[in-house]
Amino acid sequence: MLLLLSAVAALMVLRLVADLILAALNRAEVRRHANSPPPAVAAIMDGPTYSQSVAYTLEKSRFGVITEIFDTLVLALVLFGGVLPVLYSAVVGWGGPESIWTRVLFVLIAGVLLGIPSLPFEWWEQFRLEQKFGFNKSTPGLWISDKLKGVLLMFGIGFPLLWALFWVVGWAGSTWWIWGFALMFGFQLLMLILYPKVILPLFNKLTPLPEGDLRDRLMALGDRTGFQAKTIEVIDGSKRSGHSNAYFTGFGRFRRIVLFDTLIAQLTPEELEAVLAHEIGHYRRGHIPKMIAMSAIMMFAGFFAIAWLARSTWFNTAFGFPPGEIAPSFLLFALLSGIVTFWFAPLGNLLSRKYEYEADDFARKAMGGPGAMIAALRKLAKKNLTNLTPHRWFSGFYYSHPTLVEREAALVKAGG
Ligand SMILES: [Zn+2]
Numbered sequence: 001m002l003l004l005l006s007a008v009a010a011l012m013v014l015r016l017v018a019d020l021i022l023a024a025l026n027r028a029e030v031r032r033h034a035n036s037p038p039p040a041v042a043a044i045m046d047g048p049t050y051s052q053s054v055a056y057t058l059e060k061s062r063f064g065v066i067t068e069i070f071d072t073l074v075l076a077l078v079l080f081g082g083v084l085p086v087l088y089s090a091v092v093g094w095g096g097p098e099s100i101w102t103r104v105l106f107v108l109i110a111g112v113l114l115g116i117p118s119l120p121f122e123w124w125e126q127f128r129l130e131q132k133f134g135f136n137k138s139t140p141g142l143w144i145s146d147k148l149k150g151v152l153l154m155f156g157i158g159f160p161l162l163w164a165l166f167w168v169v170g171w172a173g174s175t176w177w178i179w180g181f182a183l184m185f186g187f188q189l190l191m192l193i194l195y196p197k198v199i200l201p202l203f204n205k206l207t208p209l210p211e212g213d214l215r216d217r218l219m220a221l222g223d224r225t226g227f228q229a230k231t232i233e234v235i236d237g238s239k240r241s242g243h244s245n246a247y248f249t250g251f252g253r254f255r256r257i258v259l260f261d262t263l264i265a266q267l268t269p270e271e272l273e274a275v276l277a278h279e280i281g282h283y284r285r286g287h288i289p290k291m292i293a294m295s296a297i298m299m300f301a302g303f304f305a306i307a308w309l310a311r312s313t314w315f316n317t318a319f320g321f322p323p324g325e326i327a328p329s330f331l332l333f334a335l336l337s338g339i340v341t342f343w344f345a346p347l348g349n350l351l352s353r354k355y356e357y358e359a360d361d362f363a364r365k366a367m368g369g370p371g372a373m374i375a376a377l378r379k380l381a382k383k384n385l386t387n388l389t390p391h392r393w394f395s396g397f398y399y400s401h402p403t404l405v406e407r408e409a410a411l412v413k414a415g416g
Contacts, residue, residue: 001318005080011339016072018342020065026387026394027061030054033389040405041388044378049385056133057387063129067121074117075335084110085320088328100170103327104162110331111158112151119147130241133385138240146240149202161187162330169326177307181300188295196233196256205236206258214269221273225366227280233258238265243384246275255283266383271376274367281362287355294351306333345397352400357410370411377404 034054037045045053078084088106095102126143130136138146164183169176191199200206209215209232222229237245237260244262257279264272282288306329309315313323321328363373381388381404388404395403402410 001314004314004318008079008336008339009076012072012076015339015342016068019068022391022394022397023061023064023068026391027058029391029394030057030061030387030389038389038405040408044388044404044408045382049382050388052133053385053387056385059129059132063121063125067118070121071118074114078114079319079332079335082320084328084331087113088321100163100166103166103325104159106327107162107331108155108158111154114335135242136240137238137242142240146203153199153202165330166326174307174311177303180307181303184303185296185299188299189292192292196258200235204239206233207236208232209234209259214264214272217269217273218276221277221366222280225277225280225284225362227283229257231256232276234261234264235259236261238262244380246279255288262383263380267376267379270367270372271379274363274372274376277363277366278359278373280366281359282355284362285355285358287359290355294348302333302337305337306330309333349396349398349400353402356401356407360407360411361414364411364414370414374408374411377407 031054033041034051037050041050087110091106091109092099092102094105123143126136126138127140161184165180168179168183172179196206209218215232218232219229233256235258237243242262244266245260246263247258257276259272259276263275267275309332310324310326310329315332316323316325316328319328319332321332360373364370367373380386386404390399390403401407
């Protein structure tokens with residue numbers, strides 16, 4: 001038991017140390033170039049914007065150090081301080097000895113309580129840090145209503161889902177985890193379809209891109225690249241942040257393309273066309289089913305692990321919970337899996353970066369050359385104050401997208 005707790009503590013410290021070392025290396029690399037950007041970077045960003053991006057990167061990184069240390073301390077306190085078992089016996093006491101709803105409630109209440117300590121940090125990030133660099137467009141009222149809606153959604157969706165899952169545990173016996181996986185994976189697929197239709201509108205306004213030159217242009221691109229889009233939607237991201245983005249959700253005939261209004265404001269029609277071509281590239285190169293399959297494999301492994309841990313009496317008891325109870329095992333797994341999956345993140349990012357190169361290549365061909373894509377990427381880097389000189393280990397570990405310099409090099413090398 002002591003061995004398990006020591007191993008968990010060691011893994012928590014290891015992750016924190018790795019995080020902090022990578023962040024420190026990254027800051028050193030950014031500072032090293034602060035006064036003399038590499039030629040490839042100087043060609044992309046003008047001096048004042050570059051200085052701003054350096055300041056933004058350093059400030060975000062320093063803020064990240066504080067939040068990482070704080071989060072680790074809170075997690076340690078929660079895991080080893082014995083508060084969760086007290087909460088568990090209190091909440092489970094509200095119902096009968098076998099009642100499912102009290103166990104579901106325990107997980108959800110714990111989830112809400114665990115989110116509270118980091119609220120001041122999230123506030124600071126939005127209204128101090130992002131504000132300082134001109135990215136914050138949110139208001140305190142909107143921020144609070146977002147948080148409340150999040151909690152309501154967590155209960156509205158989480159309660160029936162967890163209830164069904166815990167019910168399956170009792171119903172299916174030792175093979176419950178296969179059924180549990182099927183339930184959760186089915187739910188995930190459903191959410192891919194429902195999220196933009198049901199959840200997103202609770203937070204944002206989605207409107208079809210209006211008729212006109214831009215729409216004709218983007219629709220023509222869709223026809224030409226074998227992607228018949230019914231509509232292209234615009235989301236009012238500018239309500240909260242000046243950062244810009246484009247994304248693609250769903251699969252099969254449920255696919256949809258959503259462009260941030262900030263993106264439309266920042267790019268020329270030709271650059272927007274290139275960005276959309278990149279998104280279509282993800283679709284046409286089959287990245288979406290591949291990503292869904294990957295997440296299914298990971299979820300399957302996760303369920304296998306939860307079932308094994310829940311069966312092993314030492315797991316629950318080490319953290320002060322009664323053995324053979326699924327709800328505590330489930331919560332503990334949710335809290336602890338990150339200290340293991342952290343080390344696999346670079347593999348996922350490596351694959352993601354490969355897909356980004358493929359989508360860029362698709363956009364280059366669709367646009368008849370690399371010019372428009374490069375122009376769009378440069379403009380987005382400037383508008384978002386992207387760090388153009390990350391440390392190699394830092395970007396290799398955390399970046400889901402290649403750096404701008406890497407993407408440009410690949411686009412230019414492939415040529416027209
Ligand atoms: Zn992409």
